Amino acid sequence: xxxxxxxxxxxxxxxxxxxxxxxxxxxxxxxxxxxxxxxxxxxxxxxxxxxxxxxxxxxxxxxxxxxxxxxxxxxxxxxxxxxxxxxxxxxxxxxxxxxxxxxxxxxxxxxxxxxxxxxxxxxxxxxxxxxxxxxxxxxxxxxxxxxxxxxxxxxxxxxxxxxxxxxxxxxxxxxxxxxxxxxxxxxxxxxxxxxxxxxxxxxxxxxxxxxxxxxxxxxxxxxxxxxxxxxxxxxxxxxxxxxxxxxxxxxxxxxxxxxxxxxxxxxxxxxxxxxxxxxxxxxxxxxxxxxxxxxxxxxxxxxxxxxxxxxxxxx
Numbered sequence: 001x002x003x004x005x006x007x008x009x010x011x012x013x014x015x016x017x018x019x020x021x022x023x024x025x026x027x028x029x030x031x032x033x034x035x036x037x038x039x040x041x042x043x044x045x046x047x048x049x050x051x052x053x054x055x056x057x058x059x060x061x062x063x064x065x066x067x068x069x070x071x072x073x074x075x076x077x078x079x080x081x082x083x084x085x086x087x088x089x090x091x092x093x094x095x096x097x098x099x100x101x102x103x104x105x106x107x108x109x110x111x112x113x114x115x116x117x118x119x120x121x122x123x124x125x126x127x128x129x130x131x132x133x134x135x136x137x138x139x140x141x142x143x144x145x146x147x148x149x150x151x152x153x154x155x156x157x158x159x160x161x162x163x164x165x166x167x168x169x170x171x172x173x174x175x176x177x178x179x180x181x182x183x184x185x186x187x188x189x190x191x192x193x194x195x196x197x198x199x200x201x202x203x204x205x206x207x208x209x210x211x212x213x214x215x216x217x218x219x220x221x222x223x224x225x226x227x228x229x230x231x232x233x234x235x236x237x238x239x240x241x242x243x244x245x246x247x248x249x250x251x252x253x254x255x256x257x258x259x260x261x262x263x264x265x266x267x268x269x270x271x272x273x274x275x276x277x278x279x280x281x282x283x284x285x286x287x288x289x290x291x292x293x294x295x296x297x298x299x300x301x302x303x304x305x306x307x308x309x310x311x312x313x314x315x
Contacts, residue, residue: 003047005283007276021278031207033215033281034197037222037272040279044215047282053289054210060296061246067303075306081108083252084126087239088119090255091232094262097154121149122232129240130248137199137237140165140192143225150236151229159228163188166225173224182273184224191225198223202241209245213238214288218281221269242292249303253295261291 010017024030024045033042068076085104092099103118110117111124125146128135136142144165162168166188173182185191198219202212220234235255243251258265268287271277
């Protein structure tokens, strides 16, 4: 049975709206979030659909890992570098930042040769992601460090962070027709408090890691700590967390999959930002897991193709 949005129940079953919300929020299947979404404490209703998606993703990753054992390291490493270049180009493209493959390759060379180049900081952070280097994610200072390396050099002067760590003025997310879709939380002290609570939420071992990553991705967008660069920062953090939980190649498929499903991705934010949804972000979690499932399927197909090519040329 399809999970019905509270924002739809508000119109379809107005007399049952509050009772359905109460039943979901107070259910044992409800995962409470550390901050409020507008006036309501955020929550995820752990549906059968979420469970099925989690099982599917983990099974697919296991099959990918089995296939990878048949490929030489040089083939895997080559594919990782290609995927890294694509991921960087696409995460920029999603936010309207133009970056050519030549610029990204120059940035990779600049790290190897200790030279300056555009996107050097961004590429360096992604190199840390594909290595075993730990990127701290314990507090707001760590988020600002990631932001500074990833996107700060590309931010226009008027959009630079002007608070202690983040922004101190309001910011709006607008549609193509300049209609306000969302307003980031205020003031900066609340941004810092909320992000610290969300980072603590990631450490909760009682909740599945992919559910926590999905929720954090939404919450980062909801809080909207910066004037510009929120999307690239959030996707990098999610990729890093996915790499730690599952596989580096899947982590490098996130922006590719988001770009190919961009309307679905933004729609999930819009639906869960609706006040009538009363803090229920189940729809976003399902959407994010669907994107990860699609990315894992695409990755499995690619690794299987590489295996077929290897077998063909061996024969």
